[in-house]
Structures are given as structure tokens and as C-alpha cells.
Amino acid sequence: MEVADPDVALGTQKTCTLEKRTTIKQAIRTMIDDKAYTCSVTDNGRIIAELKAGDLLKATLEGYSSYTTLEMILLGKIFEKLFTLE
Secondary structure, three states: OOOOOOOHHHOOOOOEEEEEOOHHHHHHHHHHHHHHHEEEEEOOOEEEEEEEHHHHHHHHOOOOOOOOOOOHHHHHHHHHHHOOOO
């Protein structure tokens, strides 16, 4: 049995593009349909961030509603970084 090289596997992962007002529910559905591991979050066509499937899973596990937008997740990540600075 052959084991896949994780670096090669991650290099071939697809990325989808989603607007910042997309909900978690819509984002997960799109990522599954596109078989994408990451998504580029855009604001009026400009890429402002990149989210991984794990970020959406973490937000869901932390109690965010499935109707929470990607914009809110990004703001949460920013505040998390600000308050954990030493």
C-alpha cells in the first residue's frame, strides 16, 4: 500500500472563492460541491482572506450559527489574535 505525501496532496487542493457575506452553511455546501479545502473570501471582488475547512468546523463547534457570515468569522479571528498578543 502506498502512502500519499501530505505536501503533494495539499498542493493539489482546490480553492473556491466566496463573498464575505456568505453564510457558514452556504460555504460548507460550496466547498463540498467544489471539493475545495480552502476558500478565498472576497469583498467586492478583491480577496481579503483565506479560510480553511477547519476554520468553518471550529466556528461551528464554538457555537456559531450556520447562518453566521464569513465576515463574522474573520472578525472573530482578528479579535482572537488581538487579545492573545503578549
